Amino acid sequence: MNALFADEPLILDDPYMSRMSEAEFFDFCQQHRQWRIERNAQHEILIMAPTFTITGRRNARLLAQLGAWWNEHPEAGEIFNSNAGFTLPNGAVRAPDASWVSAAQWAALTPEQQEKFAAVCPDFVVELRSKTDSLKVLVAKMEEHRQCGALLGWLLSCDDEKAYIFRAGQESYETVEGFERELSGEAVLPGFRLDLRKLR
Template identity: 30%
Template sequence: MSLTVEDLEKMQQQYPDYRMELVKGNVIVMSPSGYESDEVAATMVSQLYNWVKPRKLGRITASSAGFRLPNSDLRAPDASFVLAERLRRSPKTFAQLAPDLIVEVKSPSDNVEDIRAKIQEFLSLGTKVGILLNPDEQVVEVYNVEKEVIVLHNGDVLTVPELLPGWEVPVSDLWPVEFD
């Protein structure tokens, strides 16, 4: 049986403590991420927010914001950015578009190939840039439509000039600090 977004909304009301996505008519219950991966996601959200907000470039959301995509799936990237001209006001429920930028962070329970497939799905539906942050390997993969994947390591600088001109983050700044 193929479910709809309306079915998912009813399930979400019954189980408000669960994060769920709707993919090809199937509900996926999202487990909590690991501490490290969530810290990486929070760092990325803050890096994006601190650049986007004062410049009024658009909207930044974290992993609980759902997007109702053109293919009727309901997905929630770990972080996302939507240009201001595409989303003038924050919707009360789900944004009915593909974000311009998504970020996915690999958690201990994730399969990296599944994350890459999710990023490719977003790109096929209108997202311009997808970023995969892999804290296990301390590697960043940047995906653009019809371009080769850019792989960045510590010592490199992450940029997204097509959406965030001037924004730069050293890759090493994305990983959790170790306190002595």
């Protein structure tokens, strides 16, 4: 069990697991709902530690602010919490802490696709970093989202109050220090502003 609390996820390197079909992987996740599971582009199964209580609190406050914006713009798209898995164009299945999918992308999916790990990259993704999370691993996940089509991404490192902003079309990310500020949803989520002070 201690491996689950390392800086990086536990990788299940069983050869059978790396050959699982999408349907088999979905069934595997349903059979192990007590785990936080993702799959990378190499189809390796990744098991993450349970979220620490303070991180769960911060995630709830993040989603509350995103939800308030969505209540004013429900026609723009759909918001999701950390339980939602998405199948990215590179074959990885990721579950960001918060995300938003535009109405056009969501409507393009069949009801069956919406029921499982929807084959779509969210337009907007957020990851919250806890003390035990590897910054290197999370930056790589954010880069993966950007390469797969995300327009805007925020990696929020609350303990040292740093925000890393990833934008489509940019090769590097912007680093913002200090949480005495708001982050703008820019053109992706017009009018959305996240008060970082509430994530302390």
